[in-house]
Amino acid sequence: MQKSVKSCSDNRIKQFKYKLLHNIIATNENLHRWKIASSPLCKKCHLTENNEHFFVSCECIQDFSKVINHAFTLCGYATNFQVLKRLLFGYKIYQKQYIDINIILNIISFSIYKSYMASERRLKPYNILKRCIEELSLTIMHSNGNKNKLITKYIEILSQAKHHMP
Ligand SMILES: [Zn+2]
Numbered sequence: 001m002q003k004s005v006k007s008c009s010d011n012r013i014k015q016f017k018y019k020l021l022h023n024i025i026a027t028n029e030n031l032h033r034w035k036i037a038s039s040p041l042c043k044k045c046h047l048t049e050n051n052e053h054f055f056v057s058c059e060c061i062q063d064f065s066k067v068i069n070h071a072f073t074l075c076g077y078a079t080n081f082q083v084l085k086r087l088l089f090g091y092k093i094y095q096k097q098y099i100d101i102n103i104i105l106n107i108i109s110f111s112i113y114k115s116y117m118a119s120e121r122r123l124k125p126y127n128i129l130k131r132c133i134e135e136l137s138l139t140i141m142h143s144n145g146n147k148n149k150l151i152t153k154y155i156e157i158l159s160q161a162k163h164h165m166p
Helices: 002-006 011-021 028-033 051-057 059-074 084-089 096-118 128-141 149-162
Strands: none
Touching: 011 084, 011 096, 051 059, 051 084, 051 096, 059 096, 059 128, 059 149, 084 096, 096 128, 096 149, 128 149
């Protein structure tokens, strides 16, 4: 678990991962538990907005979810990555060759998180895919000449998919 936090270079993402691992993301379920929100339900789907709903099953992220899964498949990873366990704990995090995959997973969950506030808790439309591509590109820029071949390929696939998104 430590390693999955370490593998992100960006402090914003580190702080986010800390919140995610300690279940203190401001989902409506948590806000309701902390007596800050009157309802634990997702404003869009009217189902309990826990981490699983927030990051995996909310209707607002299904199109995005399809695109990222498709991109993983094209990169040779057929596993369904858009599940909470992967977003929380990463993919084979003790094996160095999967570091890029884990960077991508962190950025996917971070993009979902950032888009949540930017869309006013999912009441307004927001382009998560665009955000995710921007965050991945930032990571490449900050990677100090590391090749990050997989991340580069992943960005290319997402960028192509962008044109087919509703
Ligand atoms: Zn929802």
